[in-house]
Structures are given as C-alpha cells and as structure tokens.
Amino acid sequence: MSVTVALFQGPEFSADVDANLVSIDAAAEGAAAAGASILVTPEMSVSGYDIGDLVRERAEPFDGPIFERIAAIARTRAVAIVYGYPESSGESVFNSVQVVDASGLSVARYRKTHLFGELDRTHFAPGPELLVQFDFGGLRCGLLTCYDVEFPETVRAHADAGTQWLIVPTGLMTPFEIIATHVVPTRAYESQLFITYVNRCGAEASLTYCGLTCAVAPDGTDIARFGAHEQLLTVDLDPAELARSRAVNTHLADRRHDLYRTVLDPTGSSRPEQETDR
Numbered sequence: 001m002s003v004t005v006a007l008f009q010g011p012e013f014s015a016d017v018d019a020n021l022v023s024i025d026a027a028a029e030g031a032a033a034a035g036a037s038i039l040v041t042p043e044m045s046v047s048g049y050d051i052g053d054l055v056r057e058r059a060e061p062f063d064g065p066i067f068e069r070i071a072a073i074a075r076t077r078a079v080a081i082v083y084g085y086p087e088s089s090g091e092s093v094f095n096s097v098q099v100v101d102a103s104g105l106s107v108a109r110y111r112k113t114h115l116f117g118e119l120d121r122t123h124f125a126p127g128p129e130l131l132v133q134f135d136f137g138g139l140r141c142g143l144l145t146c147y148d149v150e151f152p153e154t155v156r157a158h159a160d161a162g163t164q165w166l167i168v169p170t171g172l173m174t175p176f177e178i179i180a181t182h183v184v185p186t187r188a189y190e191s192q193l194f195i196t197y198v199n200r201c202g203a204e205a206s207l208t209y210c211g212l213t214c215a216v217a218p219d220g221t222d223i224a225r226f227g228a229h230e231q232l233l234t235v236d237l238d239p240a241e242l243a244r245s246r247a248v249n250t251h252l253a254d255r256r257h258d259l260y261r262t263v264l265d266p267t268g269s270s271r272p273e274q275e276t277d278r
Contacts, residue, residue, distance in 0.1 A: 002238035003137025005196060006031030006039045006079070009213040010230035012202035015048040017058065021069050027232050028077040034234045037102070037137060038080040042200040042213075043112075043146050043171040044095065046070070046085045050171075050205040055123040059086035059093045062109055071104035078102050080136065082198075084145070084169045087111065092125040097145055097169050099134060108134040110143035114151060130154060131161050138239050139165040139194070146170040149187055149197065150179060159191035159252060164242055168197045173207040180212035189220030192246050194237050201230055218245035 008031075011023035024041055031039040043049055046066050047058040060066055066085050074081045080101045087096035087109075094111035101107050111127025112120070132143045142163035148154050149168045158166055166188075172179055180197060188195045195216045200209040211228040215235040224235045246252065 001138060002236040003038070003139060004034070004036045004234055004236050005215070006034060006036035006232060006234045007196055007198050007213055007215060007224065007226075008039060008041045008045075008232050009199055009201050009211055009226045010042075010232075011045065012200075012230050013048070014204045015051040015054045015058065017047055017066070020046050020048070021066075021073070024070070024081070024083065025073045025077070028073050028079050028081060030232050031234065032077045032079045034232075036079060036234045038082065040082040040167055040196055040198045041169065042084060042198050043097070043169040044084040044086065045169065045200070046083055048204060049084075049200065050119065050207045052205065053123075055086050056088075056093055059088040061089070062087055062096070062098060062106065067098065067100070067106065070098075071100050071106075074100045074102055075104045080107075082143075082167055082169065086124075093123060094127055095120060095124045095145060096127075097143055097167075099143070107136075108132055108141075108143060110145065112145040112148060114147045114154070116147040120147070130157055133158075133161065133163060136165075137237070139237065141165045141167055144168045146172065149195070150183055152187065152190065155187045155191045155193075155195075159193055163193055164239065165194040165196070165237055168195060170197055170199045171207070172199050172210055172212070174210045177210045177212060180210065180214060184214060185216050185220045185222070188216040188218055189249065190251060192218045192242070192249060192252055194218060194223075194242065196235070199226075201228060218242050219249065
C-alpha cells in the first residue's frame with residue numbers, strides 16, 4: 001500500500017516565526033484535506049535560514065515552544081509534520097529537522113552533518129550522527145538536510161542501512177539548480193530509494209531560493225517537480241515500486257565489496273595497504 005505525502009515549498013517568510021507557523025498550519029490543513037498522512041517542509045522552515053545572528057536568538061531545545069506549536073498543529077490536522085529549526089543543546093546550535101507524528105509525539109530528530117560554507121559554519125555545529133531513521137507508512141525512512149545529499153556517501157550509507165525513503169529538507173539557492181535537477185535524481189537511482197527534496201522559495205537576505213522541490217522514484221524519474229514559487233503538492237510512494245526498481249537496477253546487489261578500499265585502513269594509515277610482489 002502506498003503512502004500519500006504532502007510536500008510544502010514554502011513559506012516565503014523569513015525570521016517571522018509566528019507567520020511561518022501559520023503558513024505551516026495552513027499547509028498541514030491542505031495536506032490533510034488532500035489525504036496526505038505526512039507533511040514535509042523545507043530546511044529551517046520555522047525560523048528562516050539566512051537570518052544571521054537571529055539563528056542563536058531563535059534557537060531552542062528540541063522540546064521547546066516551536067515543538068509544542070508544531071505538535072499542536074499535527075494533532076489538530078491529524079497529519080505528521082517534518083520541520084526545520086535551530087536546535088540549542090548546551091553551548092551548541094544545530095541545524096535540525098524533527099519529525100512529529102499525528103499524535104504530537106517526536107519520532108525522529110536529525111542534526112545536519114555537512115555544513116555549507118560560512119552560512120552554516122558561522123552559526124551551527126556539525127551534527128555527530130549521520131543515520132537517523134524511523135518507520136512510516138510501511139517504509140523505512142531516513143533524514144538528511146540540504147548539502148548532506150550532495151555527498152554520495154551519505155545516501156549510500158542510508159541505502160546500506162535499509163532506508164527506503166530519504167527525506168531531505170533543503171534551502172537550495174541559485175545558481176545551484178543542478179543539485180535539484182541532476183544530483184538528486186542521480187542519488188535516488190544509484191542508491192535505489194525514494195527521495196523527497198523539499199526546498200524553500202523566494203528571497204531571504206543574501207539568498208534567492210530556486211524552488212524545484214521534487215519527489216524522485218528509485219529509477220531516477222520525477223514523481224513530482226515544482227516551479228519557483230510557494231506550492232503544496234501530494235505524491236504517492238509505493239513500496240512495491242521500490243521492489244520493482246531494485247529487481248531491474250541491481251547496483252546495490254552487484255557491488256564488489258572485496259575490491260573496494262576505504263581511505264583509512266584499520267591501522268589508521270593515511271593510505272590503503274598496497275599489495276606487492278615482495
């Protein structure tokens with residue numbers, strides 16, 4: 001049985017947390033009306049992304065007031081919600097994404113591991129854990145954020161760990177549209193999983209977001225592709241489609257693990273052990 005997912009390309013607000021929450025609530029209402037059981041929103045969807053020193057001001061614990069308001073929306077609209085926010089933990093602030101189920105409970109939390117340029121490194125600490133997973137609608141789900149998906153190792157690690165649907169909230173800006181149009185479909189194909197890549201839109205401080213939110217099937221084809229403006233769409237993800245694709249595209253099963261080498265061998269050497277005739 002397929003799971004119906006709502007993808008929200010928005011909001012176009014910036015650091016106005018209240019306005020962003022109102023927009024997310026409206027999207028959750030629309031998602032529920034369309035029959036979706038889960039709503040995915042972009043990177044830092046509640047707080048704004050390119051907001052400078054407001055990141056620390058907006059940061060709060062994972063169970064803080066933002067969580068409480070998202071949980072209330074989830075309960076009212078009877079839909080799970082994936083949202084982005086700055087998470088404070090001790091002296092650190094993380095670029096985090098959290099999943100709240102339809103009963104208002106937190107079921108997963110991921111901290112962005114690969115930080116993009118000074119925009120991220122100035123304000124955030126890198127997350128320490130790559131593989132965060134949860135089960136939803138008959139699919140094993142995984143979380144990454146924006147820049148994380150641009151590294152093939154991250155997506156392959158999820159595939160090896162059993163992820164079937166990779167959820168990637170993002171804040172992709174111009175002129176990097178190639179990530180949405182080419183890299184994300186490639187990641188879905190080479191690691192044989194569903195990817196929903198949900199972007200921001202509009203302009204914010206120094207950034208113009210390019211939109212192009214997409215849902216990509218394991219065979220690399222688009223299930224849905226957005227334009228440049230705020231939009232809400234639903235897609236159906238069918239586990240049977242994943243099984244069919246993996247039966248045809250056997251990259252995961254055909255790998256030669258006996259020939260692959262890691263950068264560091266178990267002794268900590270900076271190069272792989274070389275075979276010689278001596």
